[in-house]
Amino acid sequence: FEGSLVETIVSNIVGNVERDQVKKLANKKPEKMEAYDLVLQGLEYHRRSSVSAENNKKALSLFTKATEVDPNYARAHAWKCCSLANNSDWFPDEMPENWMNDAFSSVNKAIDLDPNDPEAHRILGAVKLLFEGDFEKAIFHHEKAIEICPSDTYHIARYAVLLCYLGEPEKAMEQIKRAIRIDPFCSDLVLETEGLCHFVSGDFNSALTSFKKMQIETRTSLFYTAASLQKMGNSEDAQKILKVAQIESGMDNEKFVSSQLFQKETDKSSLSDALEAI
Structure with missing residues (x-):
């Protein structure tokens, strides 16, 4: 219990600071702030993409524009890949033939540009899972994302989903309990x-x-x-x-x-x- 309490207190005090510091280290600063703003706008729609198909279309458009404004911004390429995959789920008949190559190219470019971007690792893990069925590499990249940014509950939750798919709900629940200790809200x-x-x-x-x-x-x-x-x-x-x-x-x-x-x-x-x- 004491360990859990300490973890909660420490994360509440330094969690956000640590997260900000890690992200500053992990993500190369965009050459153009316009690209950063476009990614932030895209994320607002992306977070709601599981509710509305149109939200995902808007997100993909904004992420794509960000990669055009600043081709060296790793995070923009990573989120473009994620959004492309979501779009294929919502609009399978509207996707161009080469969309999967585009998705792989985007996330691989993100990793090349910034090997320490946690989002790029998480998204590459999702790609390995969804398109290649490679659970070993999926686990590696999800765990790498958490290693880079241990206080990010989003990465922890995605890792827990992967554990559920592997038939390990008890291990997944341990991750969720950890996420709730980090962020009770x-x-x-x-x-x-x-x-x-x-x-x-x-x-x-x-x-x-x-x-x-x-x-x-x-x-x-x-x-x-x-x-x-x-x-x-x-x-x-x-x-x-x-x-x-x-x-x-x-x-x-x-x-x-x-x-x-x-x-x-x-x-x-x-x-x-x-x-x-x-």
Whole structure:
């Protein structure tokens, strides 16, 4: 308990300072501040891209413009890659044939420009996971991001999602508890991931509690809320929530389940069976 308390106190006192210092060291200063401003604007839309497809389109446009304004700004290239991947999820029929090459090129350029950019490592980890199914390299790059910026709860939450996909929800929950100690006023992503940990562990009531704490529902939280309600025998509410999830995301059950990269068939079928039973 004392260790946890000390970690919380120290992170509250120096966490933001440490984060700022690390990022100053890790990220080469943009040659043009206009590019920095464009990335900040893009992030405002990107953070809400799991709620609205149009938000992601705007984010991609801003990140792309930032790379054009300052081709040497690593962070802009990293976020462009992330946004391209999200766009392919929302608009698969609108993507050009070479979009995946563009995504790989963007994140690799980010790493070349700044090998110590935590975002570039996290995004490269996501790319390795999503497009190559390379869990070993995905883990390496997620852990590298946390090593560079240990107080960033966003990286910790993304790493926890990866652990859930690997069928290790207990380890994932340890990461989430650490994120909450660092920032007790946790983000929706941390709460969403906490809910995912509970779902994979089979604690559906706790999963619902986590999702209910979120300020803004996401497609992930909606689908998992519907599945959790179904698991608990509340078919009526499950049906209502699932309808909202499908309408807002434009995804059917099969497409959503395919986006959840569980390595254990039992974890995948637990989700798909619950959704199909609604």
